[in-house]
Amino acid sequence: MTFFHFFNCAALTFGPHAIYYKATPLSEYDTLGTCIKAAIVYLVTTLVKLICQATFLQVSEHDDFDLGQELLKGLIGFLDVGGLYYALTQVSHRSISQDHKFQAVGLGWAFADALLHRLAPLWVGAKGLEFTWEHLLQGLESNANLVLTVSLAALGSLMWLRKNKPSALVPVIYTTAGVVAAMPSITNYLRKGLAWEFSNVVSFELLASLVMSFITWRLFCACQRPAQ
Amino acid sequence: MPHFACPADAVSRQCPNSQLDPLAIGNVCHSVRRMTVDSILLKVLRCGCRGFCGVGLQRLRGRLSGGVCHPVCTSSVVVLVRGEGAVMKGGRRQRAIGQAVVALMTVLMSMVVADAAAVVDVYRMIQYDLKGNPMGSRRAALNHHTVSGFDVQGADLSRAVVILPALKVNISSLDEFVQNKGLLGGLLLLLPQRSDETGGAEGDDSDEKVAKALAELEQWLVHNTFQYPVYFAYEDENLLKLLHEVAASDAAGRPASATNGGYKLVVSAPEAKKLTTPTITNIQGWLPGLRAEGDSLMLPTIAIVASYDTFGAAPALASGSDSNGSGVAMLLELARLFSRLYANPNTRGRYNLLFGLTSGSPYNYNGTSNWLRNFDQRLRESMEYALCLNSLGSSSDRMLLHVSKPPENAFIQQIFSEIESVAKDSDLTVELKHKKINISNSRVAWEHEQFSRQRITAVTLSHLEEPPELLQRTGGIADIRRSVNETVVLRNIKVVAESLARHIYGQQGKQVELFAAGSNLALNPSYVRSWLNLLGRTSRVAPFLGKNAPIINALHKELSQHTKDASLQHETLDSTFLFYDSTKAQLNVYQVASVTFDFIVALAVGSYLMLLFIVLFISTKGVKDFVGIFRKAPSRKYKST
Numbered sequence: 090m091t092f093f094h095f096f097n098c099a100a101l102t103f104g105p106h107a108i109y110y111k112a113t114p115l116s117e118y119d120t121l122g123t124c125i126k127a128a129i130v131y132l133v134t135t136l137v138k139l140i141c142q143a144t145f146l147q148v149s150e151h152d153d154f155d156l157g158q159e160l161l162k163g164l165i166g167f168l169d170v171g172g173l174y175y176a177l178t179q180v181s182h183r184s185i186s187q188d189h190k191f192q193a194v195g196l197g198w199a200f201a202d203a204l205l206h207r208l209a210p211l212w213v214g215a216k217g218l219e220f221t222w223e224h225l226l227q228g229l230e231s232n233a234n235l236v237l238t239v240s241l242a243a244l245g246s247l248m249w250l251r252k253n254k255p256s257a258l259v260p261v262i263y264t265t266a267g268v269v270a271a272m273p274s275i276t277n278y279l280r281k282g283l284a285w286e287f288s289n290v291v292s293f294e295l296l297a298s299l300v301m302s303f304i305t306w307r308l309f310c311a312c313q314r315p316a317q
Numbered sequence: 318m319p320h321f322a323c324p325a326d327a328v329s330r331q332c333p334n335s336q337l338d339p340l341a342i343g344n345v346c347h348s349v350r351r352m353t354v355d356s357i358l359l360k361v362l363r364c365g366c367r368g369f370c371g372v373g374l375q376r377l378r379g380r381l382s383g384g385v386c387h388p389v390c391t392s393s394v395v396v397l398v399r400g401e402g403a404v405m406k407g408g409r410r411q412r413a414i415g416q417a418v419v420a421l422m423t424v425l426m427s428m429v430v431a432d433a434a435a436v437v438d439v440y441r442m443i444q445y446d447l448k449g450n451p452m453g454s455r456r457a458a459l460n461h462h463t464v465s466g467f468d469v470q471g472a473d474l475s476r477a478v479v480i481l482p483a484l485k486v487n488i489s490s491l492d493e494f495v496q497n498k499g500l501l502g503g504l505l506l507l508l509p510q511r512s513d514e515t516g517g518a519e520g521d522d523s524d525e526k527v528a529k530a531l532a533e534l535e536q537w538l539v540h541n542t543f544q545y546p547v548y549f550a551y552e553d554e555n556l557l558k559l560l561h562e563v564a565a566s567d568a569a570g571r572p573a574s575a576t577n578g579g580y581k582l583v584v585s586a587p588e589a590k591k592l593t594t595p596t597i598t599n600i601q602g603w604l605p606g607l608r609a610e611g612d613s614l615m616l617p618t619i620a621i622v623a624s625y626d627t628f629g630a631a632p633a634l635a636s637g638s639d640s641n642g643s644g645v646a647m648l649l650e651l652a653r654l655f656s657r658l659y660a661n662p663n664t665r666g667r668y669n670l671l672f673g674l675t676s677g678s679p680y681n682y683n684g685t686s687n688w689l690r691n692f693d694q695r696l697r698e699s700m701e702y703a704l705c706l707n708s709l710g711s712s713s714d715r716m717l718l719h720v721s722k723p724p725e726n727a728f729i730q731q732i733f734s735e736i737e738s739v740a741k742d743s744d745l746t747v748e749l750k751h752k753k754i755n756i757s758n759s760r761v762a763w764e765h766e767q768f769s770r771q772r773i774t775a776v777t778l779s780h781l782e783e784p785p786e787l788l789q790r791t792g793g794i795a796d797i798r799r800s801v802n803e804t805v806v807l808r809n810i811k812v813v814a815e816s817l818a819r820h821i822y823g824q825q826g827k828q829v830e831l832f833a834a835g836s837n838l839a840l841n842p843s844y845v846r847s848w849l850n851l852l853g854r855t856s857r858v859a860p861f862l863g864k865n866a867p868i869i870n871a872l873h874k875e876l877s878q879h880t881k882d883a884s885l886q887h888e889t890l891d892s893t894f895l896f897y898d899s900t901k902a903q904l905n906v907y908q909v910a911s912v913t914f915d916f917i918v919a920l921a922v923g924s925y926l927m928l929l930f931i932v933l934f935i936s937t938k939g940v941k942d943f944v945g946i947f948r949k950a951p952s953r954k955y956k957s958t
Contacts, residue, residue, distance in 0.1 A: 097919050108930045218583065
């Protein structure tokens with residue numbers, strides 16, 4: 090029944106992306122092209138990130154936490170924001186509203202991420218005889234990641250695309266975006282620096298994604314109002 | 318069901334010297350699994366980047382081969398080095414690509430192979446045919462859930478592996494199960510922990526009890542047939558924990574099965590194959606005596622014989638220390654002592670000494686009989702007597718001289734009195750025990766009986782009181798190094814050496830001590846100890862040794878150092894015994910989830926996704942549209958004309 094387990098984990102990992110696309114108006118406005126473009130931008134960004142990491146980071150003999158290295162890694166991680174900026178502003182999108190644009194970009198981004206990071210371990214690990222919770226937790230992590238990415242994309246669209254936003258909210262938007270963008274580094278710190286259990290890290294990620302998405306939603310609504 | 322085995326065997330193949338804990342390997346596998354595509358790409362890129370700079374490989378290689386033998390990395394270092402050689406001629410770019418590809422392979426391999434939670438070394442029970450009757454365990458491959466006993470409620474034994482600590486086995490109930498041809502998936506017997514202690518001290522009572530129980534179990538096992546795989550493993554923390562958990566879930570009425578989940582044991586071994594023409598190897602050495610001037614007669618010969626091979630329920634664990642590691646160590650020390658005497662023409666005796674290490678002892682001393690058959694006529698006629706050493710290591714102040722000639726025989730009396738007079742000095746009682754040979758019975762209980770059948774006077778020295786049955790006292794699992802007492806072995810060597818010397822130099826009945834401690838002919842305890850240690854950890858079941866086994870070569874080399882014309886004789890084993898290979902394997906322990914659990918997870922995931930769909934749909938498109946999905950699509954109406 091190991092294939093069954095694999096199927097369960099895969100559904101948990103990739104299902105939300107599909108459902109997000111199907112259930113929201115994204116599917117009605119045919120934003121698939123935007124998603125794919127975002128995914129391609131993600132791939133290129135990841136490649137650039139990896140080249141940077143390979144060039145600047147030291148080869149560590151152990152898996153321990155080294156602050157300098159991790160800071161550098163976090164900095165390199167901010168390249169994601171650059172990639173999102175490019176996907177949101179530079180790539181030409183065929184006549185879709187800004188609301189749908191950031192959702193489509195975030196979705197494509199998160200799906201590419203899930204595909205690249207989770208499919209292979211799932212294929213190899215979840216089909217094995219040995220049962221671990223790890224793959225189910227990874228599925229949950231993928232959900233949190235989707236929420237965070239869409240939030241980041243939403244904040245990005247607020248920062249770069251919306252012109253007439255209340256000036257009082259600007260620093261809040263930037264701080265929130267910074268926190269969301271730094272989330273991978275934070276979880277990395279929890280996992281390696283504080284040696285949290287994987288299940289704890291995942292629950293933290295889920296919680297953080299909910300909080301951040303709520304804040305983002307409030308910010309988005311607040312910026313929406315003056316425009317109306 | 319796809320499954321990838323952890324390459325622990327690859328490790329043991331590649332680093333035979335390192336003592337790796339198999340469970341530690343399992344843990345390594347576990348951690349390797351966490352690798353993601355990200356880290357793979359990173360490695361590849363890093364390798365590529367460094368390749369351009371020209372320093373990457375050195376680092377990567379250091380990283381790969383560093384630390385203990387990493388299960389995967391060791392194998393790929395070879396690839397890596399080869400890759401380096403292949404791309405040497407190409408430009409830097411090609412080289413970088415080559416390294417990147419190799420690194421990718423490395424990491425991919427590590428991902429594919431890492432799977433099992435734990436890997437344990439297991440030793441398969443012997444499988445052999447005795448006169449065409451199938452004996453022992455007849456299967457090798459194993460893939461079943463675990464159960465902690467035969468009487469677990471609701472367990473399907475035909476699809477389960479029963480784990481039993483060997484000391485808690487109730488042989489009579491197990492026998493009943495086997496005689497009723499009960500179906501079983503497999504049997505895993507846990508042997509008490511192997512201790513590194515190399516003996517020397519008196520074994521206490523508990524040791525003896527353990528050895529006795531194990532010997533009894535082993536006897537029962539080798540004489541029965543099991544239509545399922547039977548494996549042995551040494552108890553350790555992890556296995557005991559596993560057993561404890563299995564027992565707990567069995568007691569709770571949830572024995573491991575496909576529906577309940579639990580632990581699964583997998584040994585992916587091919588079915589055992591027959592060993593074609595198994596060989597047994599006898600080793601002999603010769604110390605020629607000094608012939609007097611003008612003496613044309615051949616000198617009389619005394620043979621000192623010990624069988625070195627073993628037999629046991631698990632061939633890989635049959636490293637008999639007492640039977641007959643003690644005899645072999647004694648023989649080697651005797652050869653060393655007399656070689657020193659014979660090196661000097663002044664002390665060379667008027668006897669030839671023949672040292673024989675024989676094989677095939679569990680099979681009615683098959684090797685001995687072959688060896689004797691190859692004696693040439695002159696040697697056979699010159700033989701005065703043969704002294705066989707058998708099981709002389711365990712603490713006991715009694716030694717028995719087993720003979721097959723009537724004890725009243727004058728020559729036997731002479732040999733006996735020689736030994737007894739020396740033994741008296743070291744508080745050792747020697748008794749004469751007579752057992753007639755029944756020529757019509759093929760069973761040969763003592764090694765000297767093979768000599769007697771060839772009309773050569775022979776005796777066996779042993780602490781065993783009774784002649785062993787077939788395949789009994791042949792150095793199996795119970796016969797561990799700790800059961801042999803070094804001081805006893807040394808004392809016995811002394812007794813035999815002194816009595817032999819008195820016989821050779823015609824000093825019968827006189828109080829001469831040739832091998833006194835402190836003299837330059839003193840016994841060498843460390844020599845004896847090192848041989849006892851080596852023999853006590855080397856399994857020596859003859860059919861599995863082959864012609865070039867390290868232990869045979871070691872014994873041969875040792876004899877050739879002390880004697881002249883040391884030679885090996887390869888013979889084919891008696892065809893009444895047929896053996897099958899596959900004596901060692903790797904056991905993978907998996908914790909598997911139940912089908913029920915999988916269903917629950919599927920249900921949970923399904924309902925979560927459903928809920929997500931509903932929430933997202935309603936929040937973005939409204940309830941109206943949501944209800945609209947469930948309405949029938951308006952069908953086209955045809956107007957009736």
